[in-house]
Amino acid sequence: MRVPEVAEYARSLPNVVYVEDNLYACSEEGLSSIKEQIAKQHLNRVVVASCTPRTHEPLFKEACEEAGLNKYLFEFVNIREHCSWIHMHDSAGATEKAKELVRMGVAKACYLEPQEEFESEVFPAALVIGGGVAGMTAALSLAGQGIQVHLVEREKELGGLIRSVRTLFPAQQDTEDLLGPLVERVRSHPQITTYVGSEAETVDGFIGDFDVSIATDGQTKELKVGTVIVATGAQELKPIALYGYSRLPNVVTQLEFEEKFKEGADTPRNVVMINCVGARIPERTYCGRFCCTTAIKNAIWLKEQDPEASVHVLQRDVMAYGVDIEEFYRRAMELGVRFVRYDIENPPQIMGEERAEAVKVYHQLMGRQVVLPTDLVVLTTPLVSREDNERLSKMLKVPLGSEGFFLEAHLKLRPIEFATDGVYVCGSARYPSDIRESVSQAYAAAAKAAIPIRDGFVRAEAITAFCSERTCTACGNCVEVCPFGAIELQEGRFGETAHVNVAQCKGCGCCVAACPSGAMQQRGFDDRQLFGMISALAEEMTSGTGRQ
Amino acid sequence: MSNQSVLVIGGGIAGIQASIDLANMGFQVYLVERTPSIGGRMAQLDKTFPTNDCSMCILAPKMIECAGHEKVHLLTYSEVAEVRGEAGDFQVTVRRKPRYVDLDKCTGCGDCVEKCPRRVPSEFNLGLDRRKAIYLPFAQAVPRKVTIDAESCLYLVKGRCRVCEETCQAGAIDFEQQEELLELEVGAIVVATGFDPYDPASLTEYGYGEIENVITGLEYERLICASGPTEGHLQRPSDGKVPRVIAFIQCVGSRDVNYKPYCSSVCCMHATKEAILANEHYPDLKSFILYTDLRAVGKQFQEYIIRAREEYDVNYIRSRPGKITVDERSGNPVVWYDETVFSEAGDPVRRVTSMGVDLVVLCQALVPRGVHPEMEEKLGLELDECGFLAIPDQLVRPVDTTVAGIFACGFCQSPQDIPDSVVQASAAAARVAELLIFQE
Numbered sequence: 001m002r003v004p005e006v007a008e009y010a011r012s013l014p015n016v017v018y019v020e021d022n023l024y025a026c027s028e029e030g031l032s033s034i035k036e037q038i039a040k041q042h043l044n045r046v047v048v049a050s051c052t053p054r055t056h057e058p059l060f061k062e063a064c065e066e067a068g069l070n071k072y073l074f075e076f077v078n079i080r081e082h083c084s085w086i087h088m089h090d091s092a093g094a095t096e097k098a099k100e101l102v103r104m105g106v107a108k109a110c111y112l113e114p115q116e117e118f119e120s121e122v123f124p125a126a127l128v129i130g131g132g133v134a135g136m137t138a139a140l141s142l143a144g145q146g147i148q149v150h151l152v153e154r155e156k157e158l159g160g161l162i163r164s165v166r167t168l169f170p171a172q173q174d175t176e177d178l179l180g181p182l183v184e185r186v187r188s189h190p191q192i193t194t195y196v197g198s199e200a201e202t203v204d205g206f207i208g209d210f211d212v213s214i215a216t217d218g219q220t221k222e223l224k225v226g227t228v229i230v231a232t233g234a235q236e237l238k239p240i241a242l243y244g245y246s247r248l249p250n251v252v253t254q255l256e257f258e259e260k261f262k263e264g265a266d267t268p269r270n271v272v273m274i275n276c277v278g279a280r281i282p283e284r285t286y287c288g289r290f291c292c293t294t295a296i297k298n299a300i301w302l303k304e305q306d307p308e309a310s311v312h313v314l315q316r317d318v319m320a321y322g323v324d325i326e327e328f329y330r331r332a333m334e335l336g337v338r339f340v341r342y343d344i345e346n347p348p349q350i351m352g353e354e355r356a357e358a359v360k361v362y363h364q365l366m367g368r369q370v371v372l373p374t375d376l377v378v379l380t381t382p383l384v385s386r387e388d389n390e391r392l393s394k395m396l397k398v399p400l401g402s403e404g405f406f407l408e409a410h411l412k413l414r415p416i417e418f419a420t421d422g423v424y425v426c427g428s429a430r431y432p433s434d435i436r437e438s439v440s441q442a443y444a445a446a447a448k449a450a451i452p453i454r455d456g457f458v459r460a461e462a463i464t465a466f467c468s469e470r471t472c473t474a475c476g477n478c479v480e481v482c483p484f485g486a487i488e489l490q491e492g493r494f495g496e497t498a499h500v501n502v503a504q505c506k507g508c509g510c511c512v513a514a515c516p517s518g519a520m521q522q523r524g525f526d527d528r529q530l531f532g533m534i535s536a537l538a539e540e541m542t543s544g545t546g547r548q
Numbered sequence: 549m550s551n552q553s554v555l556v557i558g559g560g561i562a563g564i565q566a567s568i569d570l571a572n573m574g575f576q577v578y579l580v581e582r583t584p585s586i587g588g589r590m591a592q593l594d595k596t597f598p599t600n601d602c603s604m605c606i607l608a609p610k611m612i613e614c615a616g617h618e619k620v621h622l623l624t625y626s627e628v629a630e631v632r633g634e635a636g637d638f639q640v641t642v643r644r645k646p647r648y649v650d651l652d653k654c655t656g657c658g659d660c661v662e663k664c665p666r667r668v669p670s671e672f673n674l675g676l677d678r679r680k681a682i683y684l685p686f687a688q689a690v691p692r693k694v695t696i697d698a699e700s701c702l703y704l705v706k707g708r709c710r711v712c713e714e715t716c717q718a719g720a721i722d723f724e725q726q727e728e729l730l731e732l733e734v735g736a737i738v739v740a741t742g743f744d745p746y747d748p749a750s751l752t753e754y755g756y757g758e759i760e761n762v763i764t765g766l767e768y769e770r771l772i773c774a775s776g777p778t779e780g781h782l783q784r785p786s787d788g789k790v791p792r793v794i795a796f797i798q799c800v801g802s803r804d805v806n807y808k809p810y811c812s813s814v815c816c817m818h819a820t821k822e823a824i825l826a827n828e829h830y831p832d833l834k835s836f837i838l839y840t841d842l843r844a845v846g847k848q849f850q851e852y853i854i855r856a857r858e859e860y861d862v863n864y865i866r867s868r869p870g871k872i873t874v875d876e877r878s879g880n881p882v883v884w885y886d887e888t889v890f891s892e893a894g895d896p897v898r899r900v901t902s903m904g905v906d907l908v909v910l911c912q913a914l915v916p917r918g919v920h921p922e923m924e925e926k927l928g929l930e931l932d933e934c935g936f937l938a939i940p941d942q943l944v945r946p947v948d949t950t951v952a953g954i955f956a957c958g959f960c961q962s963p964q965d966i967p968d969s970v971v972q973a974s975a976a977a978a979r980v981a982e983l984l985i986f987q988e
Contacts, residue, residue, distance in 0.1 A: 364896070447981065
């Protein structure tokens with residue numbers, strides 16, 4: 001796109017007194033130039049045409065505020081995504097479109113008004129949903145920061161998925177050695193209230209002020225929290241119909257294998273593990289991240305029990321990332337665990353009718369089929385999302401991504417936050433994570449969930465709806481459509497009219513669209529502003545100078 | 549009462565995130581960065597996997613948020629010289645190297661840079677182009693203040709020039725500036741010193757430094773970056789031509805007991821991203837990625853690889869090349885590797901083969917930067933055999949080091965990508981808060 005041409009065009013627009021073309025408007029230099037020009041030119045509106053408001057709008061608004069201009073007098077035009085990216089191969093078209101968008105932005109800016117942000121208090125307590133390792137760690141960290149925590153676990157016991165795990169990577173430490181003290185610390189912490197055999201039935205409200213009801217054995221307890229952490233984990237995929245699972249008695253999953261030997265049964269002589277069962281396939285494309293680690297761990301354990309045992313791990317890639325897992329992998333090979341690569345086009349076959357007698361696999365290095373006699377086949381399957389995620393996602397108004405895992409605010413830089421303020425996620429509820437990773441995420445979520453509570457208040461963006469009582473006919477459409485329960489009909493000076501609770505309004509605009517009388521308006525998106533933009537676009541179109 | 553200040557060592561994405569979180573929690577933060585600007589390695593990347601977000605575009609707001617936070621005290625071009633004390637009460641000496649520029653006066657206008665007669669290789673662009681002796685490391689640098697590099701400044705080396713001083717209208721040049729030692733008292737320390745790329749020259753079989761068109765992954769990032777030395781035109785070093793075929797070689801120096809035994813965790817993905825970007829820039833360009841195991845374990849990573857294969861002509865070959873030679877006629881690098889082929893009877897045969905390409909990108913091991921040796925000796929801060937900060941109880945306290953009150957996040961404690969580093973940074977902030985909060 002030809003930026004100088006867009007800048008030159010902007011200069012010609014009504015009410016524009018100053019234009020500059022800065023390669024990096026978001027750099028320190030760009031921002032200080034904005035501040036400087038606000039003072040120098042006595043600017044009362046600022047329009048930036050650059051990249052995305054999602055990451056950059058707060059920065060520019062902040063700069064305006066610092067220069068003494070109310071930050072709601074700032075307008076953002078996204079010409080990166082909307083022009084240069086999407087019309088990458090049409091520079092002339094992108095340039096024209098950018099001009100139009102800038103013209104519309106300027107037209108809207110003329111009608112912007114200064115706004116006050118609504119400040120609301122944050123209730124000094126947090127809710128953690130899920131009492132696995134991640135949830136318990138998050139609860140302990142929050143409590144360790146002096147915050148009251150309510151920890152809800154669906155099962156009768158704390159511990160989550162790893163209760164079924166026998167030993168832990170990397171030290172083959174007994175799970176109970178980790179879990180026992182952790183549960184004890186949670187149980188004895190005066191700042192943590194634990195609800196086992198319980199579910200968070202409803203969570204209503206917004207950051208700082210969530211109303212929660214927790215159901216335990218048919219009884220409901222109501223409480224209030226300021227922030228919420230989702231740590232509901234995930235579950236092991238049961239690979240029904242794959243490799244004879246559920247039909248042949250000696251074909252089990254890794255977790256079933258661990259449970260089986262938790263009690264100290266005799267270990268089998270010949271074991272074949274098959275990795276990537278139900279993962280990295282067209283129907284379920286993702287990698288389970290730590291399933292390879294689990295297979296390596298269990299293979300090593302078998303060799304430690306019986307050095308003569310024959311243990312084969314059939315794999316597609318060994319995901320031994322980092323320092324320790326790689327070392328673990330090397331150790332398994334040293335102990336004599338055989339890793340055999342198989343191809344997805346040519347998967348292993350189970351031989352045997354009543355039970356798995358052997359596994360036939362095409363050995364890539366040897367270039368032929370090999371038959372591995374086996375006493376036990378262990379299928380390494382990924383974690384899959386919990387069915388309950390759907391309900392939680394609706395209740396907390398946070399999105400799910402592909403495969404039903406929770407979707408974070410930004411994959412790269414906001415991995416444990418949601419786009420919805422005050423709600424955070426950690427552990428395998430977001431994506432399969434091993435214990436170290438889940439625990440790191442739990443601490444991180446605790447940091448984020450503690451910040452608003454420590455501050456004691458939050459500011460809501462002033463893009464909320466408001467009702468012109470004079471025009472409102474009290475039809476109640478807005479009350480119906482509001483997803484946040486922010487609108488009520490109230491008796492006032494003009495009889496019964498709609499009334500918006502600013503603290504609850506998220507600025508979605510549904511009520512504005514539903515209002516038949518035009519009484520409902522939204523700050524920053526009111527009729528004058530939007531019609532101003534449309535007129536600005538239409539004007540040039542009809543005069544024939546713009547793009548048709 | 550323990551001190552409510554925190555020292556963060558390292559101004560990359562992990563250090564920046566830890567600083568922001570700690571400052572938002574109300575702690576006074578001293579962020580020490582050894583180079584003139586915060587931003588770290590992430591600032592050198594073009595895009596990030598698997599979203600293809602422009603790295604600088606998502607990093608710059610964080611840099612500015614961090615530097616602009618009233619609770620963050622930025623100490624760039626500085627190093628930790630000494631640490632004494634214990635959790636809740638550390639005494640830290642920070643050495644501020646002279647920049648020969650008054651930070652309060654410099655406006656970052658760049659007039660001096662233009663006039664400076666001395667050119668030296670740019671560290672930020674890995675020597676692919678040159679900067680001046682007085683310089684801003686990159687356009688979005690924070691703070692936006694110039695620095696005089698004492699080793700190449702004509703006046704400081706030879707005693708003549710001072711052109712920058714004459715040019716500067718703000719009177720910011722100060723050749724009298726001396727090294728300063730700052731004494732800080734902090735309650736806790738967060739180490740986030742990140743990594744250095746491993747120099748692949750020691751793997752002589754790959755000819756790095758000898759064969760012109762063999763470059764490293766990080767060099768490639770600068771070449772394909774729109775704000776890099778070639779403005780994003782992928783020009784190979786020998787003749788400036790755009791390559792048509794690129795080979796990426798994985799595990800260069802990593803997963804190799806002769807060099808670095810560990811897996812650097814991010815290379816399979818950054819190579820995939822780099823190959824995607826090449827094809828995005830030049831739709832006829834074809835890439836080969838020669839890998840050991842294709843470790844794509846993060847969220848949306850497998851899907852990214854599928855897209856690379858199906859839409860961007862990225863071809864994966866499972867092999868570890870033995871050597872790189874030069875084709876005498878074309879001057880192109882030739883990659884020698886072994887692969888499985890099938891005989892007429894359908895039997896697989898393992899054979900050594902070669903591939904002539906226009907450019908080879910070595911995805912080298914990434915090596916932790918560690919800490920000041922004195923922190924190891926005097927405080928007992930331990931590193932593991934590979935140089936990563938040792939974490940004694942990984943399952944319960946994954947960011948706690950061997951010294952109480954000192955926490956480690958990001959690549960300096962284990963190989964990891966950006967989201968994991970950001971997570972650990974926030975985790976470190978939580979651990980600091982747990983330590984200091986009841987001692988107010």
